Amino acid sequence: MEVFPRTSSRRLDKAVESFMVWVLRAGGWASVLVTFGIVITLVTESWPFFREVPLIRLFQDTMWTPLFAQPQYGIGALLAGTLVTTGVALLVAIPLGTILAIYLSEFAEPKFRDWVKPMLELLSAVPTVVYGYFALLTLTPILQKIFPDLPQFSMLSAGLMMGVMIVPYVTSLGEDAMRSVPMLLREGAFALGDGKLGVGLRVVFPGAFSGLAAAYVLAISRAVGETMIVAIAAGLQPKMTMNPLESAATVTAFIVQVSLGDLPHGSIGYQSIFAAGAALFLMTLGFNLAGHALRRRFHRAT
Amino acid sequence: MQPEQLQKHQEGRARRRRAIDRNFRRLGFFLTLSTLGILGILMLNLAMNGLARIDWQFMSSFPSRRAGEAGILSAWVGTLLLMLVTASAAIPFGVAAGIYLEEYAPKNRWTDFVEINIANLAGVPSILYGLMALGLFVYQFRFGQSLLSGGLALGCLVLPIVIVATRESLRTIPSGIREAAFALGATRWQAVWHHLLPYSTGGIATGVILAMSRAIGESAPLITIGALTFIAFLPPAPLISHAPFVSVDWLFSPFTALPIQMFNWVSRPGEEFQSNAAAAGLILMVITLSMNAAAILLRRRAQRNITW
Amino acid sequence: MSISPENARQAIPESDASESKALPKVQIRGVNFFYGSHQVLRNVSMDVPALKVTALIGPSGCGKTTLLRCLNRMHDLYPGNRYEGSIQVQPDGTDILRSDMDPIQVRMRFGMVFQKPNPFPKSIYENVAYGLRLQGMNRRRDLDERVEKALREAALWEEVKSRLHQMAHNLSGGQQQRLCIARAIATDPDVVLFDEPTSALDPIATSKIEELIVELKKRVTVMIVTHNLQQAGRISDMTAFMYLGELVEFGETNRMFTNPTKPQTEDYISGRFG
Numbered sequence: 042m043e044v045f046p047r048t049s050s051r052r053l054d055k056a057v058e059s060f061m062v063w064v065l066r067a068g069g070w071a072s073v074l075v076t077f078g079i080v081i082t083l084v085t086e087s088w089p090f091f092r093e094v095p096l097i098r099l100f101q102d103t104m105w106t107p108l109f110a111q112p113q114y115g116i117g118a119l120l121a122g123t124l125v126t127t128g129v130a131l132l133v134a135i136p137l138g139t140i141l142a143i144y145l146s147e148f149a150e151p152k153f154r155d156w157v158k159p160m161l162e163l164l165s166a167v168p169t170v171v172y173g174y175f176a177l178l179t180l181t182p183i184l185q186k187i188f189p190d191l192p193q194f195s196m197l198s199a200g201l202m203m204g205v206m207i208v209p210y211v212t213s214l215g216e217d218a219m220r221s222v223p224m225l226l227r228e229g230a231f232a233l234g235d236g237k238l239g240v241g242l243r244v245v246f247p248g249a250f251s252g253l254a255a256a257y258v259l260a261i262s263r264a265v266g267e268t269m270i271v272a273i274a275a276g277l278q279p280k281m282t283m284n285p286l287e288s289a290a291t292v293t294a295f296i297v298q299v300s301l302g303d304l305p306h307g308s309i310g311y312q313s314i315f316a317a318g319a320a321l322f323l324m325t326l327g328f329n330l331a332g333h334a335l336r337r338r339f340h341r342a343t
Numbered sequence: 344m345q346p347e348q349l350q351k352h353q354e355g356r357a358r359r360r361r362a363i364d365r366n367f368r369r370l371g372f373f374l375t376l377s378t379l380g381i382l383g384i385l386m387l388n389l390a391m392n393g394l395a396r397i398d399w400q401f402m403s404s405f406p407s408r409r410a411g412e413a414g415i416l417s418a419w420v421g422t423l424l425l426m427l428v429t430a431s432a433a434i435p436f437g438v439a440a441g442i443y444l445e446e447y448a449p450k451n452r453w454t455d456f457v458e459i460n461i462a463n464l465a466g467v468p469s470i471l472y473g474l475m476a477l478g479l480f481v482y483q484f485r486f487g488q489s490l491l492s493g494g495l496a497l498g499c500l501v502l503p504i505v506i507v508a509t510r511e512s513l514r515t516i517p518s519g520i521r522e523a524a525f526a527l528g529a530t531r532w533q534a535v536w537h538h539l540l541p542y543s544t545g546g547i548a549t550g551v552i553l554a555m556s557r558a559i560g561e562s563a564p565l566i567t568i569g570a571l572t573f574i575a576f577l578p579p580a581p582l583i584s585h586a587p588f589v590s591v592d593w594l595f596s597p598f599t600a601l602p603i604q605m606f607n608w609v610s611r612p613g614e615e616f617q618s619n620a621a622a623a624g625l626i627l628m629v630i631t632l633s634m635n636a637a638a639i640l641l642r643r644r645a646q647r648n649i650t651w
Numbered sequence: 652m653s654i655s656p657e658n659a660r661q662a663i664p665e666s667d668a669s670e671s672k673a674l675p676k677v678q679i680r681g682v683n684f685f686y687g688s689h690q691v692l693r694n695v696s697m698d699v700p701a702l703k704v705t706a707l708i709g710p711s712g713c714g715k716t717t718l719l720r721c722l723n724r725m726h727d728l729y730p731g732n733r734y735e736g737s738i739q740v741q742p743d744g745t746d747i748l749r750s751d752m753d754p755i756q757v758r759m760r761f762g763m764v765f766q767k768p769n770p771f772p773k774s775i776y777e778n779v780a781y782g783l784r785l786q787g788m789n790r791r792r793d794l795d796e797r798v799e800k801a802l803r804e805a806a807l808w809e810e811v812k813s814r815l816h817q818m819a820h821n822l823s824g825g826q827q828q829r830l831c832i833a834r835a836i837a838t839d840p841d842v843v844l845f846d847e848p849t850s851a852l853d854p855i856a857t858s859k860i861e862e863l864i865v866e867l868k869k870r871v872t873v874m875i876v877t878h879n880l881q882q883a884g885r886i887s888d889m890t891a892f893m894y895l896g897e898l899v900e901f902g903e904t905n906r907m908f909t910n911p912t913k914p915q916t917e918d919y920i921s922g923r924f925g
Contacts, residue, residue, distance in 0.1 A: 057532060062531075065443035068435070068439025069444055069448065069457060071437075079471055083471070144370075144375065145375075149372075166556060167382070168631055169561075178617060205381055223769075225765060226771065226772075229763075229765065229771065231728055234360075237364045238367045239360060243771070266471075267468070268469065268563040269606065272563075296474070297567070321468060325466060354756050
């Protein structure tokens with residue numbers, strides 16, 4: 042009778058297993074290391090900036106000109122730019138995205154939906170320089186016909202383009218959330234004599250709310266972090282204004298502007314972009330964590 | 344009893360509800376087509392302004408102050424080499440991390456933390472990856488403003504995409520397969536290597552294609568690390584004619600990339616530079632859209648082929 | 652004068668109420684139902700009497716729930732379904748299976764309570780008011796009145812009257828189901844359809860709902876699908892036994908259970924199969 046040579050090959054298997062576990066775990070650590078790298082770099086490189094510039098000046102100064110001979114550190118100018126462009130983008134993306142999500146989830150034929158969803162996602166796959174090009178060279182002239190005083194660079198143009206780019210974030214995640222609402226809930230409303238839109242707005246929308254909220258929050262995060270569209274179409278000069286018909290720089294555009302010039306290691310310009318980056322990281326971290334928590338709450342509820 | 348008035352009343356309300364549904368359906372359809380139409384308009388716009396510019400001269404020339412003589416040679420070579428570095432960084436680590444998290448990691452607070460971490464990384468603005476690369480790779484590790492720094496920056500950027508795609512495709516495999524393998528005495532790695540990975544290659548490939556497509560279109564991190572826009576030379580070749588036949592000098596060379604070149608041309612006034620930008624943009628769009636389309640088709644095929 | 656369900660109902664003269672009892676409430680004639688090419692109901696005909704509880708019983712897959720859902724055109728919500736035959740609602744004789752009949756309008760005449768409680772993610776009050784608002788009632792006073800009436804009829808008022816504006820999902824399973832009943836009867840439907848309403852509930856909640864149904868039939872016609880033969884025996888006046896899509900036997904509950912005519916009915920009731 043043959044005896045399987047089990048022990049020796051088994052030992053090899055076990056060795057391979059331990060080795061592979063080690064390799065794979067290293068991979069798992071990679072993502073942690075990346076976050077670590079980002080945080081450490083932002084902290085260490087911006088530390089000198091925050092040590093020199095008292096925090097109060099960030100809020101008191103009215104302009105953001107850290108590279109001038111008489112520097113001003115009013116980060117409000119940059120935040121205004123980010124706020125307005127994000128606001129315009131959301132004014133487009135949230136209503137449009139939500140309507141599309143309701144339409145795709147409650148009205149559209151499954152085959153139609155299967156093709157449309159990936160195509161909508163293509164909108165968010167377009168390289169952002171291309172969007173910037175389009176915003177500056179095609180959208181702005183069109184907008185200038187409506188607003189004759191619109192300058193070449195404007196937060197309106199950049200914001201509208203960003204809004205289009207962000208629509209898939211709202212629609213895709215929103216539609217997923219709505220489709221997970223169980224049919225039984227809808228049937229209760231239909232049985233009372235409601236129509237599709239009524240059921241969609243009165244039962245499905247509230248039922249999917251934390252999932253939709255997660256989608257909105259992640260869209261906000263994406264808008265806040267966008268760089269190229271605003272750098273190209275909204276301008277690179279920080280300006281403290283809430284008027285979308287003006288040009289202004291966002292936090293991200295400022296980083297681009299300084300990077301385009303000379304950046305000796307350790308110079309004030311170098312430190313200031315890390316300071317801006319730190320501010321940006323904190324903002325988007327807040328939104329991302331909120332979005333993640335909302336998504337978890339939604340999955341637990343359904 | 345159903346008196347006439349009540350019936351009329353209900354009929355009226357029912358009719359109104361139907362009309363509302365009909366109108367919303369029309370609105371939704373119109374908005375869907377319009378939104379998708381924007382994509383079409385974009386492509387058309389780029390093609391109208393830039394298609395004529397694309398010719399052999401354009402593809403084989405360096406950038407120049409004279410718009411008519413400028414080309415994207417250094418840009419597309421740079422993009423190619425950059426993708427080599429990005430892929431080498433993101434794919435092994437991403438797939439390994441995905442396998443580890445899905446098949447090996449115990450369900451504890453640490454794993455939870457890692458998952459939250461990955462979700463957060465996916466939402467970190469791309470320019471922050473550039474800042475990290477600037478501080479860490481360019482200066483701390485002294486890689487300089489080079490292809491290596493840029494490739495690693497992009498690799499970190501797309502790492503979460505690969506991880507999530509790997510996990511998702513492993514997740515679709517029913518647990519019965521794993522249990523069958525274990526019951527026959529396989530180690531966990533053997534189960535992964537022999538049974539799980541073969542079924543998930545479709546999903547992983549989809550994720551990799553999407554990741555690379557994303558990386559090709561990114562410009563913010565590269566600008567931050569100082570990828571210059573006027574590079575009138577090519578990095579040294581990776582393959583050389585004498586032993587050891589492979590050189591790593593190219594990794595430390597300055598570089599430019601397609602989206603950077605487009606950005607540079609967009610910023611220059613004048614119609615000629617604009618058509619250069621449109622041409623570069625058209626090439627970028629064609630590359631990105633076809634990669635995405637390939638990924639979508641691959642995903643469909645993978646889903647259809649395997650029935651459990 | 653503006654039309655509201657409230658003043659429309661006041662137009663019913665008292666004397667007609669007793670005469671309507673003689674006419675069956677719902678006349679089902681030759682109904683076939685197809686899911687795609689698969690036939691689920693075969694030539695089902697029966698007269699559902701007014702103001703009585705009619706139970707539909709039978710083994711899994713016999714078509715009883717499918718038949719119930721034909722009455723309020725629920726199958727219209729899903730693609731691939733086809734009706735044949737007629738279902739007339741008296742006293743007006745409207746055939747609700749006609750293809751030009753608006754399902755939304757049909758559903759306003761029927762109330763439905765589902766197997767699993769499905770309250771909306773809204774307050775208790777808003778759940779009950781939903782159907783009323785759909786039919787045009789929006790004056791606060793009218794709504795308050797009707798909501799309270801419905802909750803009383805569903806034996807839930809005392810338990811929730813102090814927390815009407817809290818979210819419905821905070822209620823227990825049995826309470827949620829009674830809320831769903833209140834929601835269904837608030838609009839004064841002609842017929843209330845119950846689809847295995849107590850299968851997800853504990854015995855105490857079940858008996859509360861059974862009591863409720865017996866009370867309800869004084870005001871509305873009830874049809875109930877149930878897996879539980881004892882339940883059918885307890886609360887129904889008429890019973891329909893279905894098997895493989897056909898109506899095998901239909902008659903008074905007492906007689907059906909003690910002296911069924913068809914052998915299949917007897918086999919099912921005595922538990923020889925099920």
